[in-house]
Amino acid sequence: MSHISIAIDGPAAAGKSTIAKRVAKKLEFLYIDTGAMYRAVTLYVLEHGDDIIKDIASHVHITFGINDEVYLNDKDVSSEIRSPEVTNNVSRVSAIGEVRTYLVDMQREISRTSSVVMDGRDIGTTVLPDADVKIFMQASPAVRAERRLLEETARGNNIDIAALTAEIIRRDEIDSTREISPLVQAEDATLLDTSHLSIDEAEQKIIQLVEDKLEVQ
Numbered sequence: 001m002s003h004i005s006i007a008i009d010g011p012a013a014a015g016k017s018t019i020a021k022r023v024a025k026k027l028e029f030l031y032i033d034t035g036a037m038y039r040a041v042t043l044y045v046l047e048h049g050d051d052i053i054k055d056i057a058s059h060v061h062i063t064f065g066i067n068d069e070v071y072l073n074d075k076d077v078s079s080e081i082r083s084p085e086v087t088n089n090v091s092r093v094s095a096i097g098e099v100r101t102y103l104v105d106m107q108r109e110i111s112r113t114s115s116v117v118m119d120g121r122d123i124g125t126t127v128l129p130d131a132d133v134k135i136f137m138q139a140s141p142a143v144r145a146e147r148r149l150l151e152e153t154a155r156g157n158n159i160d161i162a163a164l165t166a167e168i169i170r171r172d173e174i175d176s177t178r179e180i181s182p183l184v185q186a187e188d189a190t191l192l193d194t195s196h197l198s199i200d201e202a203e204q205k206i207i208q209l210v211e212d213k214l215e216v217q
């Protein structure tokens with residue numbers, strides 16, 4: 001049987017990773033957080049400088065652990081890639097062509113060998129244009145800032161809501177106006193606004209879309 005792919009795109013803090021992870025678990029597919037890959041590259045670039053980008057393949061090796069841990073050159077960087085410094089630089093680094101080519105090739109390779117739920121910004125448009133199911137996940141800026149606040153508080157970071165809102169708006173602006181594969185809803189993606197949905201409800205809606213799609217094939 002050929003592998004199935006589910007693409008989930010959308011702006012920062014729309015609920016993509018929380019929901020994608022649960023959908024993947026339920027379907028027993030691999031979950032791939034492509035934002036984490038861009039964050040890992042950003043961490044490496046912050047530590048070693050932009051010059052490494054021209055030879056990125058020989059510097060940066062990214063793998064995932066069984067509990068979605070992110071390894072950069074065999075070191076678990078799952079927490080470090082969520083630092084404010086990485087968050088503030090990731091949109092700049094992920095707009096660079098060499099970085100995108102390197103990671104997009106890796107993402108496509110993974111989907112060739114496994115059924116995947118992949119979340120990011122350009123999965124339905126660029127990485128997996130033939131994905132079986134495409135979802136564009138949205139939520140209002142106020143709801144997204146509130147979600148980020150809960151996440152940051154859980155990590156022990158004390159960041160105020162105004163700063164988080166500004167960061168989300170800034171990142172969305174860079175991600176959706178960059179030249180190479182900007183954040184945009186694919187024409188054939190289903191829009192899912194999670195502003196007023198619980199995690200269970202959003203998960204259920206995606207599972208339903210997948211079941212509908214697979215039934216008619």
Ligand code: DC
Nearest residue numbers: 012034035038090094120121122171
């Ligand atoms: O999903 P996230 O917020 O962890 O993603 C971090 C950044 O990575 C995001 O602001 C833009 C970039 N990104 C991207 O350019 N393409 C993707 N497929 C995923 C993330």
